[in-house]
């Protein structure tokens with residue numbers, strides 16, 4: 336078994352796949368109910384990849400947090416079934432050690448960029464604080480966003496309304512953003528930055544999850560509940 340990078344512990348989850356526990360964030364990258372299953376459930380299915388393939392020959396995906404690389408590996412495996420389609424997978428990650436651990440074959444292009452091309456798929460990982468690297472990405476580009484930072488409690492800067500405003504800029508008009516989090520504060524952050532927000536299905540023991548897009552009509556009852564909830568959207572200035 337591969338030794339984990341420094342300050343991470345390997346954890347085997349209930350579907351047999353492995354995740355990493357980060358000592359820095361004091362949290363695991365996935366649910367213990369199944370790292371692979373959770374990734375497929377929230378991101379491949381949550382972002383409607385199969386449906387996107389009906390409309391586009393080339394799909395651009397943005398992942399927030401490369402972590403163990405499972406998001407990339409599962410998406411790559413999915414695209415192997417569609418050799419005539421093209422996948423461009425961009426991931427934003429703070430810790431370069433994770434990439435060297437999970438995808439050592441990725442080529443270092445410059446101090447902050449790693450790339451890997453395989454058949455019909457291309458991976459690009461931008462190392463550094465996602466709040467800075469996002470400004471290098473093109474507007475209206477990504478058909479799917481895997482919002483997979485650590486929890487809002489542990490990793491609040493990637494759940495603020497400013498962050499979701501930046502994600503909105505890079506989102507293609509048909510983009511779906513999916514995340515495992517069902518917290519009211521992150522839903523309010525999404526709403527404040529102009530996303531339409533929807534309750535997503537529950538994985539394992541969770542209550543629900545969240546999906547968002549740029550053109551959907553929100554359920555009026557869900558919207559009213561969010562608007563009247565005492566909990567506020569997260570604001571970057573509270574985490575300086």
Ligand SMILES: C[S@@+](CC[C@H](N)C(=O)[O-])C[C@H]1O[C@@H](n2cnc3c(N)ncnc32)[C@H](O)[C@@H]1O
Nearest residue numbers: 364400401402403404405406428429464465485
């Ligand atoms: C839940 S894990 C991601 C799991 C990953 N998608 C996977 O498939 O394994 C969250 C990741 O976000 C990264 N992260 C946390 N804060 C960040 C930031 N400000 N900028 C970029 N990456 C960040 C962490 O280093 C960690 O790898």
